[in-house]
Amino acid sequence: xxxxxxxxxxxxxxxxxxxxxxxxxxxxxxxxxxxxxxxxxxxxxxxxxxxxxxxxxxxxxxxxxxxxxxxxxxxxxxxxxxxxxxxxxxxxxxxxxxxxxxxxxxxxxxxxxxxxxxxxxxxxxxxxxxxxxxxxxxxxxxxxxxxxxxxxxxxxxxxxxxxxxxxxxxxxxxxxxxxxxxxxxxxxxxxxxxxxxxxxxxxxxxxxxxxxxxxxxxxxxxxxxxxxxxxxxxxxxxxxxxxxxxxxxxxxxxxxxxxxxxxxxxxxxxxxxxxxxxxxxxxxxxxxxxxxxxxxxxxxxxxxxxxxxxxxxxxxxxxxxxxxxxx
Ligand SMILES: C[S@@+](CC[C@H](N)C(=O)[O-])C[C@H]1O[C@@H](n2cnc3c(N)ncnc32)[C@H](O)[C@@H]1O
Numbered sequence: 001x002x003x004x005x006x007x008x009x010x011x012x013x014x015x016x017x018x019x020x021x022x023x024x025x026x027x028x029x030x031x032x033x034x035x036x037x038x039x040x041x042x043x044x045x046x047x048x049x050x051x052x053x054x055x056x057x058x059x060x061x062x063x064x065x066x067x068x069x070x071x072x073x074x075x076x077x078x079x080x081x082x083x084x085x086x087x088x089x090x091x092x093x094x095x096x097x098x099x100x101x102x103x104x105x106x107x108x109x110x111x112x113x114x115x116x117x118x119x120x121x122x123x124x125x126x127x128x129x130x131x132x133x134x135x136x137x138x139x140x141x142x143x144x145x146x147x148x149x150x151x152x153x154x155x156x157x158x159x160x161x162x163x164x165x166x167x168x169x170x171x172x173x174x175x176x177x178x179x180x181x182x183x184x185x186x187x188x189x190x191x192x193x194x195x196x197x198x199x200x201x202x203x204x205x206x207x208x209x210x211x212x213x214x215x216x217x218x219x220x221x222x223x224x225x226x227x228x229x230x231x232x233x234x235x236x237x238x239x240x241x242x243x244x245x246x247x248x249x250x251x252x253x254x255x256x257x258x259x260x261x262x263x264x265x266x267x268x269x270x271x272x273x274x275x276x277x278x279x280x281x282x283x284x285x286x287x288x289x290x291x292x293x294x295x296x297x298x299x300x301x302x303x304x305x306x307x308x309x310x311x312x313x314x315x316x317x318x319x320x321x322x323x324x325x326x327x
Contacts, residue, residue: 005045007277008235010055012246015233015266016126016156020065022258023154027122032070034115034123035062036142036153038104038134040074043087049280058126059084063092071118072097073111075104105135112145119147127157131167132179136188136220143225151251152227161213162242165206170199188224192216195321204321214245218317221249229256230317233263236270238277260314 020035027033040059047053056064059074074097076084081101088097100107115123125142127134134157142153165171167179175196184190195212198204204212218230227249235244248259 005055006048006237007273008237008243009045010047011266011270011273012128012158012235013055013058013061014269015246015262016058017061017065018262018265019156019259020062020069020124022262023122023124023255024065024067024069026254026258028067030122032118032121034118034121035065035069035072036111036123036125037062037072037074037128038108038125038138039128039130040076040084040099041128042080043084049277058128059088060091062126063088063095063097068095070096070121071115073100073115074098075100075102075107075111078102105133105138108138108141112141115145119145120150122151123153125153125155127155129158129160131160131163132182132186135185139221139225140188143221143227151255152225152249154252154255155221155227155247155249157217157247157249158244159214159217159247160244161210162244164213165199165209168196170196170206170209175200187216187220189216189220191320191322194323197323198321210242212321214247215317216320217247218249219320221247222317225249227251228253231256231259231263231314233266236274238274238281240274 024033037058041057043057043059045055045057047055059072062069062072072095074084074088076099078101081099085099088099098111100111123146127139139155139157142155145153164179164183167176168183169176169179180196183192192213195204195209195216199206199209214232218232221227221230228251229249231248233246233248234242235246237243248256250256250259
């Protein structure tokens, strides 16, 4: 079954396409480029808002990148991997790619071992998890893959800061221990507990807690894994609520500059996409109620942004929140 996706997913994937094209263009002189997709997904995804509209997933977008990547590795759970492999083999019979079945956190060691002869080549890793599937140890391995004198593997990671509080049952009497354990494995530390406690004691707001989660991930990428810079794009839904943040980590000033410009291009598109989704929602409600839509929603342009804000972080991460009694 194709998965149905909101417009914000397409927006995320459009950022990916834009950045990958710039990445391989900027790496032309290297002659070899590597793409790692740790959560490669299903062959097909349909848009929730636009009926029949197929959203090309990350694997196809990476394979479509021009100039092309030389080597591509797609990780996906075993129950989806065979179908993904079959579809991609049919569409891209001559490309050098591998679909790696199973948990990416386990499979990563072997794949990086196989890629050791290419540990000098520009390498980009997309970590498009659903919530907290990636483990910190996997981020460490990716960051440690390249030769010492080369920029580290670039990472583009989904950090589900907007969704995790609900999964945690933040406002209920007991937090969900399983989700909390998964978060600790993802952050590689229990440091986020300080912000959790402060939020439950109402010393931090929900928005501050979400912000602390993203900041902690950036801080760890910068301070513990040694990335020179990280950059965030906040993805919001039609109602303007934050759902997840996309964190980019790079050692390369050029990479950072390109992602900054890709993010700002995406920001310009975001208002129109959000407004179109609103109009589509309104139209389908009216049609359900017996009214026919008065206009083609695809032609609707935003009349206003309704306080819609997008942040791109241009400053380094700050030290994570700490309880005073810990000092
Ligand atoms: C958000 S979807 C990825 C979508 C994909 N990037 C795309 O553009 O089509 C997350 C995917 O990760 C897969 N997944 C979940 N846990 C995983 C794991 N531990 N290792 C590898 N894949 C995993 C799921 O089966 C799902 O297809």
